[in-house]
Amino acid sequence: MTNKRVLVIDDEEDIREVAKVSLEIMAGLDVILAGSSYEGIQKAAAEQPDAILLDVMLPDMDGVMTFEQLQANPVTQNIPVILLTAKVQVSDRQRFASLGVRAMIAKPFKPAQLAQQILATLGWE
Amino acid sequence: MRILLVEDDKSMVGILTKFLLGQNYVVDVAQDGEVGWEYVESVQYDLILLDVMLPKLDGISFCRRLRERKNQVLVMLLTARDTTTDKLLGLDSGADDYVVKPFNIQEFGARIRALTRRVSTYSSPILTCGELCLDSDLHQVTYKSKLLQFSRKEYLLIELFLRNQRRVYSCQEIIDHLWAFDTEPPNDSTVRSHIKNIRRELKSVGADDFLSTVYGQGYRINPTFVSATTPNAISKQAAISVDLDFAQPDLPDLTKQELLDVSVTEIWQQTKNLNFERLNVLEQFVENLKVSIFEDTLYQKALQNAHKLSGALGMFGFDYGVTLARKIDILLKSKFPPLLMNSPQADSESLIKQVELLVIKLRRELETADKNNNMHISSPISATNSVKPTLLNTKILVLGEDIELLTKIKTFFITSGVQCICLDSRANFWASLRSFQPDILIIDISIQSSDWLDLCHSIRIDSEWDWLPLIFLTASDDLEVQQQIFVTGADDYVTKPIVFQELSMRISNRLQRIKSLRTRVKKELSQLNQIN
Numbered sequence: 285m286t287n288k289r290v291l292v293i294d295d296e297e298d299i300r301e302v303a304k305v306s307l308e309i310m311a312g313l314d315v316i317l318a319g320s321s322y323e324g325i326q327k328a329a330a331e332q333p334d335a336i337l338l339d340v341m342l343p344d345m346d347g348v349m350t351f352e353q354l355q356a357n358p359v360t361q362n363i364p365v366i367l368l369t370a371k372v373q374v375s376d377r378q379r380f381a382s383l384g385v386r387a388m389i390a391k392p393f394k395p396a397q398l399a400q401q402i403l404a405t406l407g408w409e
Numbered sequence: 410m411r412i413l414l415v416e417d418d419k420s421m422v423g424i425l426t427k428f429l430l431g432q433n434y435v436v437d438v439a440q441d442g443e444v445g446w447e448y449v450e451s452v453q454y455d456l457i458l459l460d461v462m463l464p465k466l467d468g469i470s471f472c473r474r475l476r477e478r479k480n481q482v483l484v485m486l487l488t489a490r491d492t493t494t495d496k497l498l499g500l501d502s503g504a505d506d507y508v509v510k511p512f513n514i515q516e517f518g519a520r521i522r523a524l525t526r527r528v529s530t531y532s533s534p535i536l537t538c539g540e541l542c543l544d545s546d547l548h549q550v551t552y553k554s555k556l557l558q559f560s561r562k563e564y565l566l567i568e569l570f571l572r573n574q575r576r577v578y579s580c581q582e583i584i585d586h587l588w589a590f591d592t593e594p595p596n597d598s599t600v601r602s603h604i605k606n607i608r609r610e611l612k613s614v615g616a617d618d619f620l621s622t623v624y625g626q627g628y629r630i631n632p633t634f635v636s637a638t639t640p641n642a643i644s645k646q647a648a649i650s651v652d653l654d655f656a657q658p659d660l661p662d663l664t665k666q667e668l669l670d671v672s673v674t675e676i677w678q679q680t681k682n683l684n685f686e687r688l689n690v691l692e693q694f695v696e697n698l699k700v701s702i703f704e705d706t707l708y709q710k711a712l713q714n715a716h717k718l719s720g721a722l723g724m725f726g727f728d729y730g731v732t733l734a735r736k737i738d739i740l741l742k743s744k745f746p747p748l749l750m751n752s753p754q755a756d757s758e759s760l761i762k763q764v765e766l767l768v769i770k771l772r773r774e775l776e777t778a779d780k781n782n783n784m785h786i787s788s789p790i791s792a793t794n795s796v797k798p799t800l801l802n803t804k805i806l807v808l809g810e811d812i813e814l815l816t817k818i819k820t821f822f823i824t825s826g827v828q829c830i831c832l833d834s835r836a837n838f839w840a841s842l843r844s845f846q847p848d849i850l851i852i853d854i855s856i857q858s859s860d861w862l863d864l865c866h867s868i869r870i871d872s873e874w875d876w877l878p879l880i881f882l883t884a885s886d887d888l889e890v891q892q893q894i895f896v897t898g899a900d901d902y903v904t905k906p907i908v909f910q911e912l913s914m915r916i917s918n919r920l921q922r923i924k925s926l927r928t929r930v931k932k933e934l935s936q937l938n939q940i941n
Binding site: 296297298299301302305306309310341370377387390391392393394395396397398400401403404405409 | 417418419420421462489491492510511665666668669672673676677679680683684713716717719720721722723724725731
């Protein structure tokens with residue numbers, strides 16, 4: 285499970301940090317952090333992570349638009365994206381799924397389980 | 410009880426196995442569907458815990474195959490898939506329950522108990538036969554109230570007999586129930602030795618003939634001890650067993666969990682001001698509203714911050730804080746724009762008051778929890794040691810239409826020392842409220858929606874009862890229903906199927922907070938009186 289790298293894009297410092305320790309400690313993943321969509325898109329292209337954990341509500345550009353930009357770039361379009369969201373309505377889930385998002389993880393997440401969810405979703409177990 | 414866990418995630422296997430062994434179950438683990446199926450074909454399990462996404466044979470197909478072969482073993486699906494479609498697919502495949510990961514380990518345990526009670530005639534954790542009594546919560550056996558000392562294997566052997574009071578067990582059948590696959594099976598003399606020890610201990614209290622030998626067949630409870638009221642057809646599914654010699658679970662995961670807890674606590678200390686700043690925005694918004702200033706920018710900021718609080722606090726274990734933040738979020742989203750633009754002043758004031766109260770509660774919750782270092786981020790495993798809420802002498806009024814559910818709720822509360830009245834219609838509601846004077850009201854909203862909406866509204870505008878804590882039971886996890894619940898003035902909700910431990914915990918928390926608030930108000934009034 286080691287050496288896989290996940291890019292976490294979230295504008296909230298506490299959420300970024302908790303996601304980071306969860307993925308590092310519980311799954312042995314390497315974590316790259318980005319605090320905005322812009323920074324996330326840049327880092328995704330430069331660092332080529334194995335997966336991206338993307339917050340839906342970002343101030344500079346929302347998660348869906350960020351996802352679309354990642355998809356539009358051949359360098360990043362194949363990186364699986366998992367959305368982190370507090371929106372749980374069925375319509376939202378369907379919309380995100382239809383866009384090609386790999387999975388959605390609901391906020392608030394439990395630190396102990398976040399890593400397991402991501403590993404399971406990506407088949408990295 | 411012998412459980413088969415079919416799960417390919419090793420860390421999950423470690424956590425669940427540790428927990429299940431602690432709960433006195435025998436556990437076999439299969440890491441793919443095909444191995445799991447082989448186990449099912451060789452042993453009769455009481456419960457199968459089945460991951461959905463499994464290598465070789467997925468959980469849904471596994472479950473369908475079981476039912477096609479007329480195997481009615483209890484199945485609980487464990488999955489990260491939580492859409493209604495997924496749940497329907499899982500349940501339609503023949504599963505008895507569906508648990509979405511991540512789950513609280515305590516809730517998981519309670520669900521297993523609830524599920525196994527369905528096939529047992531015992532709805533209580535206390536098993537009895539004549540004067541012999543086994544409390545599966547306390548792991549104690551008494552005879553005429555005298556505590557008996559047994560090894561854990563002997564304890565489980567007694568439990569096996571108590572759950573199947575008329576059944577004869579051969580040594581081999583006992584081994585099948587009490588020893589898991591990956592331990593060296595004992596020979597018959599080991600079983601006989603355990604039986605001998607049990608008899609010796611029972612003899613000390615005058616019940617040495619409690620277990621009788623059926624020559625050529627095995628052992629059973631002496632029929633003279635089996636009371637006439639004892640059920641004679643307790644399900645085959647209800648045999649209980651455990652293996653203490655089972656290999657230790659994955660300890661490195663526990664260490665990881667502890668490390669994670671420490672790290673998350675440190676992050677809270679470093680970033681908690683973010684959450685207090687989020688709260689400040691909400692407070693500023695409310696202060697402005699109170700002097701009739703409504704700024705759209707601040708409203709949008711308040712919305713964002715309520716949303717962020719509900720997303721962040723749960724990571725740090727402030728579950729009640731999440732509930733409060735969600736209520737604020739919902740009220741701001743659903744009620745503010747139309748009300749502030751169109752509605753009469755009185756309604757606006759009442760709404761502002763509701764939000765203000767929630768914001769005050771949220772600040773208290775965060776400050777108290779932070780001051781007391783009262784975070785609940787610890788691992789599911791350490792959570793197993795949490796103390797049950799004490800609700801002794803609490804008065805609970807329950808309103809619903811589902812007689813079966815009402816009966817279960819009443820049985821649970823009465824046996825826990827709680828005074829509980831259940832009403833299956835609104836006809837006598839107000840009279841019962843006044844005569845019973847409950848501490849808390851629970852409403853099952855499977856009753857007609859207009860009924861509970863009206864009722865909730867009536868309670869909230871009644872000067873005598875507007876303080877009454879209100880908890881809803883709902884089968885829906887739909888956000889709109891949740892919004893409706895909070896908007897109508899509910900304090901909390903619990904989703905069905907009801908996990909009684911969760912329900913009692915929520916009631917306990919609610920009552921504790923009311924008590925704290927009352928004490929605080931009393932103190933402040935007393936200080937005011939002194940000043941005057």
